[in-house]
Amino acid sequence: MEALLRFQDVSFSYHTLDGETDVLSHISFEVKEGDFLAIVGPSGCGKSTILSLIAGLLKPEEGSIFFHEQLAAAHGTTAIGYMLQKDHLFEWRNIRKNAMLGLEIQRKKTKEHMDYVDTLLEKYGLEEFKTMRPSQLSGGMRQRAALIRTLALQPRLLLLDEPFSALDYQTRLEVGNDIGMIIREEEKTAILVTHDLSEAISLGNRIIVLSDRPCTVKDELQVVFPDGLSPLEKRNEPVFQEYFQSIWKEMRHHDGAA
């Protein structure tokens, strides 16, 4: 099957007056339609940079990124939905208007698109909170609203940049579970970036392990669980621990080598 996204030998550095910082070094991977790819790596290794490159917010210095076999930059950003670390729901808008933000920006506020957003809000339990301000909602509900804001533009590919890291541990488990289920239900292709191994294993069906900066792909593996398990249920499977141990060892090993 043809790859939805192909990241080909990409290198990237940040430039400041103090000098150059190499962030990515010759990174290659592919994402197929329906994949849930989890990218794990130590904090600050440049995982978010990968997502910014895919979304076209940054341009690769070397290598190319193909989306549907076209150069990603030419594709624009509407087919790619990006979910940031914090929900960034705007306090001056109510939940429904926050969810419509993307439609407003893209000038796609048609009845059809707005109905779609309303359906999502209803389907994922935000119906009665539509007219409320973000501060009146719990962290979990806010994160769901943020996901609906992203889904509103009906992206082909979802980018999740540690979207649960701002939440406390218990909410984090619940929201991770929620978001994982929603993405599966809406049949989206997704790339999740996280430094939390268990999150990566419970949500992804493929995992890429990155090294410290300048980051390279150290390992890539398939994660297979019995069908139909929710991310939370996966955490209780014996095989979960096995994956955890082997990736953990892999990451430690490279730390030692560095």
Add this chain to the structure above:
Amino acid sequence: MTEQHKSRQELFLAEHRRMKYTVAAIRVISLVCLLILWEVASRAEWIDSFIFCSPSSIARCFVRMASDQSLFYHIWITLYETMVCFALSVLLGELFAILLWLSRRFARVMEPYLVVLNSLPKSALAPLLIVWLGANVKTIIVSGISVAIFGTILNLYTGFQEVDNEQIKLIRTLGGGKLQILKKVILPSTMPLLISIMKVNIGLSLVGVIIGEFLAANEGLGYLIIYGSETFKMDWMLMSIVLLCLIAMVLYKAIAALEKWYAKR
């Protein structure tokens, strides 16, 4: 337990109320005492009643000028000029701050000039403005604007820059460009800042207008003060100052009400 709890809450509320009323009472009583002392001192010739005037003669002056309508005309002129200055300083300030935000290069070029103009005592400009624009309303409006606008621009621009970069990134991930960032994030998120700047500007506009009226007017409260000082009509001066206090308070309260309305909305 709840009974006890309730009574404690009631005690707390009662304490709070008592504090509020005490403060209000002391405020009123001290003002009244001061006025009485002033009146008595002036009548008993402890102070020179010609120079220091007295509350009763100020009140008489007010009644006299109110009955021939001339007072309201002067108040209206000052109020009108202040409102125009206020509106223009806020509007032009916001526009200019947006221009600075749109072009970082322009902002960096302008920054030192704005800082200097902001620190410059604007009263120094007034005589110059009279020569350039003539002794008329134009001069008063421009001097009023000049007092408020540079601070407005600098504060707003700083506020624009302090907007969370991640919120800007969000708009970019949704495919928005610079104008969308401005419209959806920068302007709405700096509304509270704009309102607090308005609170400062309403006062500054009044300052600028009075400076202007001192030098270039034959109407308005600033003119009454200057004319009163030249002709030793102390009651005119003091009455005008009292009226300015009231105007300043009312205008400030109006903006505070706007702020409250915005927060509740």
